[in-house]
Amino acid sequence: MLDLCLLGTGGMMPLPNRWLTSLLCKYNGSSVLIDCGEGTQIAIREKGLTFKPIDVICITHFHGDHISGLPGVLLAMANSERTEPLIIIGPRGVQRVVGHLRIVAPELPFEIRYLEITGDGAHFEMYGYSIDAFRLDHGMPCYGYTISVKRAGKFDVKAAEENNIPLKFWNRLQKGETVKEGGRTFTPDMVLGPERKGLKVTYATDSRPVKSISENAKNADLFICEGMYGEKSDVNNAVRYKHMTFEEAGTLAKEADAKELWLTHYSPALMRPDMYEADVQKIFPNAHVCRDGRDKTLYFEED
């Protein structure tokens, strides 16, 4: 299962009672944080979540509302006595930008490894996650992220027995390891059925509604998308400032055939985003205008 928490739903600036947009994913003891604006460390504490298991931080782009809170989160991780390396993924230049921000957090008890994305995107495999970064259309280089968890095929006891595989190796083969013994090689495909449907969440902010988003969110279990403007008539501002209206986000969710849409990253001027939920549901019925701290656990399908 994959636990998700949308820590905040604000865009541009943090407000009383509205943290900036950020997503925390938890799977198998490892957490991935996407975006880290001012106050994210407080939002994490408010939800009772922990800093130590954060193995990866993905940054969409270098506007303050998506990265200013990073020094605070790094210091909080240091206070949690983390010593394992941390991976930071972001657009080209992320090491330089984080380096500047670390003027107030120069000493940390863990190493930071940087993965810089260029061009249209990148694919990473780490801590049981598949992470796909894809290019968005904002005022500066900006990437959305799809976080997937794969699920191996079902263990086929009959096949294991027919192949005379010793019982002691079954567990390792199920985990995907190849095992050698006495001149024989046992591979996972000897005992595992076809790969089963995994879990997929796609996070896209800040951007105009471009095709890469619906392509990357294709069949996602959850699609989290920016909606800077609730009013349809604000589309001119959305074009000008490279953001989206709720309805544009809803159309992307429909094109992607996602299971569920969560809207986030509201303009500070949008005091009652929930007022526009019905409008977007006309386009994509399973759309939710989220509030801070919304969480959901995605489960693997029953066999």
Next chain:
Amino acid sequence: MLDLCLLGTGGMMPLPNRWLTSLLCKYNGSSVLIDCGEGTQIAIREKGLTFKPIDVICITHFHGDHISGLPGVLLAMANSERTEPLIIIGPRGVQRVVGHLRIVAPELPFEIRYLEITGDGAHFEMYGYSIDAFRLDHGMPCYGYTISVKRAGKFDVKAAEENNIPLKFWNRLQKGETVKEGGRTFTPDMVLGPERKGLKVTYATDSRPVKSISENAKNADLFICEGMYGEKSDVNNAVRYKHMTFEEAGTLAKEADAKELWLTHYSPALMRPDMYEADVQKIFPNAHVCRDGRDKTLYFEED
């Protein structure tokens, strides 16, 4: 009158329901902000205060909990359409540190002027404020600040008439201007009585309790002092980490003969600082263990 608001009372890290320690002073349409940790911009909004009149920001030192929120406040000031220059006062290196943090706020519609303090302290006069920075004893160069508002002498109508000063100049002379007309020079001392008692607030965090604090807080109308630890027995930690216990702060207030003491900058581990209020009041009766957003207006004495 001088309006004061203690925006937050936390130390080290912001917590849900406890912003980091920061003070906003308002006088005659001009605001001075002291310290600016992560979340200060939200605390300012929560109190319904405004960004545009902030003419001066004083930074005590470069630990993250005192400066990380600066980019957010600068962006909020930009959004308030401020174009007048901003003065930032801080220890030597403040321009370099703020320069690094501004990687996420590179373009602002106003100029920033830096005043760097070295040695034991510095004195500044600006926007009707007298600002005295004085050296504290922390793990890095750190300064406390005394903010004073002077009050001119009472206008002496009889003296103005005896000196044959035209009525049209009275207002300017009262404001401290010197006026020349037809070969004659009129000076404020011709019409003003002796300077009257002004208003004074002293802010000291982070530090061990050193003599410069009580000297600088001498007879202050309000003395705002760090109290990292409520328990008297935590004095060893206070010595080790260069902070104070509540009782040490109370002793400073007593030595300074201040009118009132506000405690702030509590350790994140100190969940109920109010439990120690009675202890510090035994040393200094008019001591208050503050909560976020405490405000007070200091008035000039009646004549």
